[in-house]
Amino acid sequence: MELLKQRILEDGRIEEGNILKVDNFLNHQLDINLLTEVGKEFTRLFADLGITKILTIEASGIAIASLTALQMDVPVVFAKKTQSKNLDNETWDAKVHSYTKGITYTIKVSKRYLSESDKVLIIDDFLANGQACLGLKEIVENSGAELKGVGIVIEKSFQQGAKMLKDAGINLHSLARIASIEDGSIDFVE
Amino acid sequence: MELLKQRILEDGRIEEGNILKVDNFLNHQLDINLLTEVGKEFTRLFADLGITKILTIEASGIAIASLTALQMDVPVVFAKKTQSKNLDNETWDAKVHSYTKGITYTIKVSKRYLSESDKVLIIDDFLANGQACLGLKEIVENSGAELKGVGIVIEKSFQQGAKMLKDAGINLHSLARIASIEDGSIDFVE
Numbered sequence: 434m435e436l437l438k439q440r441i442l443e444d445g446r447i448e449e450g451n452i453l454k455v456d457n458f459l460n461h462q463l464d465i466n467l468l469t470e471v472g473k474e475f476t477r478l479f480a481d482l483g484i485t486k487i488l489t490i491e492a493s494g495i496a497i498a499s500l501t502a503l504q505m506d507v508p509v510v511f512a513k514k515t516q517s518k519n520l521d522n523e524t525w526d527a528k529v530h531s532y533t534k535g536i537t538y539t540i541k542v543s544k545r546y547l548s549e550s551d552k553v554l555i556i557d558d559f560l561a562n563g564q565a566c567l568g569l570k571e572i573v574e575n576s577g578a579e580l581k582g583v584g585i586v587i588e589k590s591f592q593q594g595a596k597m598l599k600d601a602g603i604n605l606h607s608l609a610r611i612a613s614i615e616d617g618s619i620d621f622v623e
Numbered sequence: 624m625e626l627l628k629q630r631i632l633e634d635g636r637i638e639e640g641n642i643l644k645v646d647n648f649l650n651h652q653l654d655i656n657l658l659t660e661v662g663k664e665f666t667r668l669f670a671d672l673g674i675t676k677i678l679t680i681e682a683s684g685i686a687i688a689s690l691t692a693l694q695m696d697v698p699v700v701f702a703k704k705t706q707s708k709n710l711d712n713e714t715w716d717a718k719v720h721s722y723t724k725g726i727t728y729t730i731k732v733s734k735r736y737l738s739e740s741d742k743v744l745i746i747d748d749f750l751a752n753g754q755a756c757l758g759l760k761e762i763v764e765n766s767g768a769e770l771k772g773v774g775i776v777i778e779k780s781f782q783q784g785a786k787m788l789k790d791a792g793i794n795l796h797s798l799a800r801i802a803s804i805e806d807g808s809i810d811f812v813e
Contacts, residue, residue, distance in 0.1 A: 462736040463699040465692045491682035492701065499686040502655045509653040511682065546652040
């Protein structure tokens with residue numbers, strides 16, 4: 434998605450350790466017009482699959498999922514990372530390991546909101562090691578719903594997540610695929 | 624907002640301790656069509672104030688803020704509750720006490736995304752004791768931006784938050800105002 438790649442090049446910042454920060458438009462400040470275009474692109478890529486629900490994970494996935502759901506006219510469900518008072522006792526759970534934070538946490542979705550009749554599209558902002566995505570996939574499978582695809586805004590193709598998901602047979606589309614970040618410069622996969 | 628009140632009566636569940644749960648449409652599963660109408664109503668209520676930015680707090684505020692921002696054509700910034708690796712060191716901070724969880728946490732917004740030229744609308748899903756809202760107000764004030772209003776989806780008018788915000792001179796609009804929840808029954812403020 435050319436518009437997105439241009440935006441990453443213009444407004445992404447590369448910080449110490451070759452960390453790409455896109456908090457200007459994707460995961461702290463949100464450019465709603467850009468995310469609307471992202472939603473339209475996901476809708477095009479995952480058309481004709483009979484998607485009934487978009488599943489994401491708090492917090493950065495929620496805006497992207499919502500603006501995609503607006504185009505697809507389906508509800509969003511977002512997995513919660515913490516034991517919330519507002520969450521049902523009856524949940525589908527999965528453990529997710531975060532390599533960057535060095536912790537393992539549990540994500541939860543109420544059993545009320547995923548069922549055998551659902552055809553699910555998973556949406557998230559980043560794909561790096563793929564752990565969050567595998568956790569969401571586990572929840573979809575445990576619920577009996579059908580996972581129809583995974584839509585990612587920015588894939589770090591030099592990490593293992595994308596390969597793992599494709600090897601698992603998942604219908605993955607990433608809108609910007611980064612081949613490398615070196616010396617303050619970003620190269621996209623051609 | 625009649626559509627919202629009807630939805631609360633239809634799909635809200637009242638659980639032990641007279642706790643209202645609206646995770647069917649507002650804060651776990653998200654009814655995007657309803658939230659679009661919520662966004663239109665906030666846009667009507669806060670018209671002609673020159674809003675430049677919508678500020679909310681992760682996670683439940685993000686979808687509502689995003690669908691309001693879509694109508695207003697402004698960016699969203701969401702305050703983060705935890706020290707994230709992806710957050711700038713330079714942040715506006717405020718402490719927020721949660722009565723329900725019995726903890727005090729820090730919320731943060733990067734100094735990059737709020738400035739003196741901003742006219743800010745705060746959006747959140749619930750208003751009960753008003754602590755999260757006061758924290759967001761403190762961040763807006765510290766940044767030098769101007770707080771133009773606060774939009775709340777569900778106000779628990781029997782708790783102290785709404786009165787505190789009004790006493791502080793804030794332009795508050797709540798779309799559904801609950802007077803009481805007793806014996807499984809919800810009464811709205813007339």
